Amino acid sequence: MCGIVGYIGNRDGAALVLEALKRLEYRGYDSAGLATVSDGKLTVAKAAGRIAALEARLDGNLPKGSLAIAHTRWATHGVPNEANAHPHTDGDGTIALVHNGIIENAATLRKRLRERGHTFRSDTDTEVLAHLISELYTDFLEDAVISALHMIEGTYGIAVVSDRDPDTLVAARMGSPILIGVGEGENFVASDAAALLEHTRSVVYLDDGEVAVLRADGYQILDLETAKVDKPVTTIEWDRQTVERGGYRHFMLKEIMEQPASIRDTLRGRLLREQGTARLGGLRMSDDDLLEIERVVITACGTSWHAALIGEYLLEELARLPVEVEYASEFRYRNPILDDKTLVIGISQSGETADTLAALQEAKQRGARTIGIVNVVGSTIARETGAGIYIHAGPEVGVASTKAFTCQLVALALLTLRIGRLRSLSVLQGRDIVAALEALPGQVEAVLAKADAVEVLAKEFASSPNALYLGRGYNFPVALEGALKLKEISYVHAEGYPAAEMKHGPIALIDELMPVVVVAPRDAVYQKIVSNVQEVKARSGRVIAIVTDGDDEITSLADHTISIPKTIDPLTPVLSVLPLQLLAYHIAVQRGCDVDKPRNLAKSVTVE
Ligand code: G6P
Secondary structure, rough: EEEEEEOOOOHHHHHHHHHHHHHOOOHHHOOOEEEEEEEEEEEEEEEEOOOOHHHHHHHOOOOOEEEEEEEEEEOOOOOOOOOOOEEEEEOOOOOOEEOOOOOOHHHHHHHHHHOOOOOOOOHHHHHHHHHHHHHHHHOOHHHHHHHHHHHHOOOEEEEEEEEEOOOOOEEEEOOOOOOOEEEOEEEEOOOOOOOOOOOOEEEEOOOOOOEEEEEEEEEEEOOOOOEEEOOOOOOOOOHHHHOOOOOOOOOOHHHOOHHHHHHHHHHHHEOOOOEEEEHHHOOOHHHHHHHHEEEEEEOOOHHHHHHHHHHHHHHHHHHHOEEEEEHHHHHHOOOOOOOOOOOEEEEEEEOOHHHHHHHHHHHHHHHOOEEEEEEEOOOOHHHOOOOOOEEEOOOOOOOOOOHHHHHHHHHHHHHHHHHHHHOOOOHHHHHHHHHHHHHHHHHHHHHHHHHHHHHHHHHHOOOOOOEEEEEOHHHHHHHHHHOOOHHHOOOOOEEEEHHHHHHHHHHHHHOOEEEEEEEEEOOOOHHHHHHHHHHHHHOOOEEEEEEOOOOHHHHHHHOEEEEEEEOOHHHHHHHHHHHHHHHHHHHHOOOOOOOOOOOOOOOOOOOO
């Protein structure tokens, strides 16, 4: 989620890594920093905000040195301020480290290091690793790094330098990408090839458990047992923009395909399997606080509002709490009834949507408790609420929200589990939900593997000027979201409806030209929706159905089906929305639309 760049050679390292870092700024931009080693001295500079803020801070006085590392951060732990920005150093300031990923046993290690006299300056897990390397450092930097990596649990892509070893740059990977750029008399490290294309197109991708030791005139790859590993050098053929998009044609497709990873990130460290519940430290609410809640209001806009609707079904069914969902723009101008027993949840990917922010401010003023379900760490809504759940979906660039939506659903499921276990769910029920959540990323992967089949469907339906989306229960909001996706990026008129409502109006629209997308996994309302499909077919509508693997009833009625794996009813939306995202995407591409920047829309709506 963050960007890493490193350089060793004979050029001016700081200027080079800063420029290269700008190529990764789309990945994260809440703080930036760099470190150089020159004349046996390590210098670190960092600033909150974008790379431009760091440049302004340095005001042309870049630290010297032809060994440098740099980082642009998308915060996952700790607020995005200067202290938490990377690089992090050890106590003596002899080691500097940049890190992507999460060290899960950081708290335990921090405690042990404190007992040995280390003092920490930030809230980050990364600083712990810098101290650990320093603790283990005797002769060679790479040996200290490898020893430290044996002691940590979690994920990392790192680059490390030390003024005790001014001719070495060490990088390593476990679950977070790192590659080496191979030059002549110089070598590079980056988390993404996009950063290096101006300097080299020859790269070596590290695999998990590999460590790279770079010097100006060569490099070595080792495994964690220090055995040498031979790796092929790959030549990058893509242009820079394609590389930034991870090889995908559009950010939207990249973000759709990232969902197994983004959902894993939402879940990371939060499931308590034995107790059948979730750990949500950011809520800042004790069991007693949570038990005091008598009513929930969820407020949001756009796609986040659709997530809110699913949140209502989740919290009412599983936590037995009454929930209302409000468009933020309406809520803020009503005269809502709120008190200190009402929990108001604002959902926002960007954390900057003006109406959602104002709705939360209004709720707070009226004495309600407020929390945010937000993607952008340190955003205005996150700061305004001061408590909540970060979804950790990573930067979402495509204007049409995709991975943020599924991560919002997962965050709402975690919240439901946490509150539900205090009120109505047994430990066994809690464990079933935990198991279903754990299975989700793999199931998402299985659905996304059907992308080609959805593309074929899109070709057939791309010229239709209208579409109707139907769903029931948990999948009614999915129908709304599917229709919104299509409208937003392909400019096709689409409407989402609860399937049974169709007969009260929209059924008049159905003829042999009307595509009807029916979201019909095998859940509690399956039999009901079978009848709705029959109603559409009786009027010659063309049905595309999203069904559960192995389904035969709707499959025999529908013109086309895409199947999703079986999960518990409350989690079906996370899977059933995926084909709808892909369908909208491919229809928009077929129609020649600017998928990532649809007309008239903005990613973050900071005006009323
Ligand atoms: C805009 C975007 C939508 C998004 C909505 C809410 O309209 O185009 O994709 O769903 O804002 O944004 P938020 O950042 O608050 O989730």
